[in-house]
Amino acid sequence: MPIDVNLIRNQFPLLHQEVNGNPLIYFDNAATTQKPKMVLDAMHRYYEVDNSNIHRGAHTLADRATQHFEDARESIRAFLGARESAEIIFTRGTTEGINLVAKTFGSTFIKKGDEIIISTLEHHSNIVPWQMLCEQNGAVLRVIPITDTGELILEEFEKLLSSKTKLVSLVHASNALGTINPVKRIIDAAHAVGAKVLLDGAQSTSHLEIDVLKLNCDFLVFSAHKLYGPTGLGVLYGKRELLEAMPPFLGGGEMIQDVTFEKTTYANLPFKFEAGTPSIAEVIAFKPALDFITSTGKTTIHQHEHALLQYTVELLQDVKGVIPVGTATEKIAVFSFNIQSMHPFDVGQLLDARGIAVRTGHHCTQPLMRRLGLEGTVRASFAVYNTLAEVEVFAEAVAKIAKLKNK
Amino acid sequence: MSTITDIQNEIVAEFEILGDDRESTIFYIMELGGNLEPYPEDFRKEEYIIKGCQSTVWLLAEEKEGKIHFQADSNTDITKGLISLLIRVLNQRSPKEILEADLDFIPRIGMGNILGSQRSNGLVAMMNQMKRYALAFQTKQNT
Numbered sequence: 254m255p256i257d258v259n260l261i262r263n264q265f266p267l268l269h270q271e272v273n274g275n276p277l278i279y280f281d282n283a284a285t286t287q288k289p290k291m292v293l294d295a296m297h298r299y300y301e302v303d304n305s306n307i308h309r310g311a312h313t314l315a316d317r318a319t320q321h322f323e324d325a326r327e328s329i330r331a332f333l334g335a336r337e338s339a340e341i342i343f344t345r346g347t348t349e350g351i352n353l354v355a356k357t358f359g360s361t362f363i364k365k366g367d368e369i370i371i372s373t374l375e376h377h378s379n380i381v382p383w384q385m386l387c388e389q390n391g392a393v394l395r396v397i398p399i400t401d402t403g404e405l406i407l408e409e410f411e412k413l414l415s416s417k418t419k420l421v422s423l424v425h426a427s428n429a430l431g432t433i434n435p436v437k438r439i440i441d442a443a444h445a446v447g448a449k450v451l452l453d454g455a456q457s458t459s460h461l462e463i464d465v466l467k468l469n470c471d472f473l474v475f476s477a478h479k480l481y482g483p484t485g486l487g488v489l490y491g492k493r494e495l496l497e498a499m500p501p502f503l504g505g506g507e508m509i510q511d512v513t514f515e516k517t518t519y520a521n522l523p524f525k526f527e528a529g530t531p532s533i534a535e536v537i538a539f540k541p542a543l544d545f546i547t548s549t550g551k552t553t554i555h556q557h558e559h560a561l562l563q564y565t566v567e568l569l570q571d572v573k574g575v576i577p578v579g580t581a582t583e584k585i586a587v588f589s590f591n592i593q594s595m596h597p598f599d600v601g602q603l604l605d606a607r608g609i610a611v612r613t614g615h616h617c618t619q620p621l622m623r624r625l626g627l628e629g630t631v632r633a634s635f636a637v638y639n640t641l642a643e644v645e646v647f648a649e650a651v652a653k654i655a656k657l658k659n660k
Numbered sequence: 661m662s663t664i665t666d667i668q669n670e671i672v673a674e675f676e677i678l679g680d681d682r683e684s685t686i687f688y689i690m691e692l693g694g695n696l697e698p699y700p701e702d703f704r705k706e707e708y709i710i711k712g713c714q715s716t717v718w719l720l721a722e723e724k725e726g727k728i729h730f731q732a733d734s735n736t737d738i739t740k741g742l743i744s745l746l747i748r749v750l751n752q753r754s755p756k757e758i759l760e761a762d763l764d765f766i767p768r769i770g771m772g773n774i775l776g777s778q779r780s781n782g783l784v785a786m787m788n789q790m791k792r793y794a795l796a797f798q799t800k801q802n803t
Contacts, residue, residue: 273682596736598715599690602775606682628735657687 256549256557262638264289264545275608278643283428283456283587283634284612285478289545292482295538306530308507322533325540326523332543333473333490334464339522340496343531346487347455348378350474351422353489353526354451355382357499358472359420365391367419370448372397372405373624374427374434377617379453383422392419399624403430403579411442418448425457429616429632430579431562431587433461440469449495455479459636460558460585462551465490482542483535489526496522503528554637558586561635561644568648574659575651578630586635592651594658597629600651604631607650664757667749668765675769685774686738693740696747699733710789714778715739717786721793727752728797730790738775742783750790755798763787
């Protein structure tokens with residue numbers, strides 16, 4: 254069933270404003286999505302009614318806050334199809350989730366000469382933590398190459414796999430190009446050589462159906478703010494047996510069972526990895542964000558966003574000077590492009606003058622940009638509240654800019 | 661030759677014609693970049709890049725008969741347009757004139773408002789670099 258976009262837009266207060274004298278067109282959703290009113294209300298209500306530190310308070314407010322907090326964890330478990338909520342660890346974001354795995358799983362189970370496989374499509378946050386680990390312990394980083402359309406070359410991946418491979422850490426959907434990677438096939442191949450797999454779900458979790466049991470990934474990381482939730486909150490899903498075997502990440506309050514000056518024993522999962530007071534309001538407000546996605550329906554969301562992408566491609570494919578970047582067959586709703594003889598910054602600035610928000614630059618994927626021989630791109634990324642009419646305004650603005658230098 | 665104040669007033673008047681139309685203003689700035697004389701390739705080097713700009717800007721200054729001749733280039737058209745404005749105001753002037761110049765056209769045309777704080781800061785970085793050149797040449801003249 255097609256969605257009623259106006260009904261959805263009414264739930265997002267921020268969208269109803271003018272920017273530079275034009276109605277705002279927000280096409281920077283891969284960077285962060287806007288928040289529905291129920292998320293904003295939940296944050297407000299928490300501070301107005303329930304604010305209290307969680308888990309050990311012996312009073313009603315603490316009990317209430319804890320209840321809401323753990324309800325949210327359970328919602329995330331259900332959202333991902335995980336076995337138990339103890340496998341859901343709260344972090345500050347995708348970046349922290351990857352660093353947590355690198356520092357704990359990596360430093361314990363990856364040794365000198367072992368190999369970690371990533372891909373050319375990775376965001377810096379799925380490159381740098383592994384480089385740091387390799388520098389520390391002498392492990393080796395291997396990189397899956399891509400085609401010119403921005404798709405992984407799976408034959409090359411299979412050649413990289415060996416008994417030395419301990420971890421494959423892979424982006425599920427590329428933030429810069431939108432490519433959806435065939436992760437199930439990659440996970441199965443990695444498991445066949447005994448390697449574990451971490452999926453960077455920062456871009457995929459809001460657009461695609463995710464079932465961690467079906468995928469059989471060992472870790473999945475993502476950020477709440479890209480799923481209509483608050484900033485400063487991320488999720489790390491990990492299989493229990495791995496999380497149990499990993500040492501804690503940060504030391505402090507919340508993560509202990511017993512502390513003496515001689516020895517500390519650690520708390521059970523998930524608290525072992527959650528030192529200090531967490532982002533309570535953000536966690537609680539993430540639940541209505543997930544409710545929003547679930548009630549709208551992931552398939553419906555994906556279909557709508559896909560229609561927006563298709564329409565953009567259709568309107569711009571024959572425009573002289575517009576060069577799409579990343580034309581994989583399977584894509585989330587990301588349209589990355591350049592305009593012949595123009596710097597992406599300038600294109601972004603001109604679109605901003607029309608009230609259109611896009612991302613420009615290397616999108617924290619410098620190795621990918623180098624592989625494609627580009628300094629950067631302009632990226633329009635869509636969400637469920639975007640409309641076909643907005644795409645038309647955007648395409649018209651892009652065509653006008655392209656004409657400047659490509660007469 | 662017109663004074664620095666005259667040229668700044670001219671620029672402000674040109675931008676006033678464009679009014680509040682942000683898109684046209686940016687198109688206009690981009691066109692201005694076309695006025696820059698071609699940048700000599702021999703000087704497209706790291707040491708001529710201005711620090712503090714998000715886009716790459718090369719700036720070369722040479723002194724001839726007590727006046728400074730500036731040449732510049734950038735990898736983005738908007739930045740080229742901006743630097744062409746600075747060169748229009750400050751080119752072929754003595755180090756003293758450049759150092760004493762009060763470049764008020766930048767706030768007067770509302771550059772921060774048109775282009776945002778990052779680009780506006782970049783413009784200030786370019787201006788400061790031009791003044792540093794002027795200071796260096798002045799010091800050389802006085803010794």
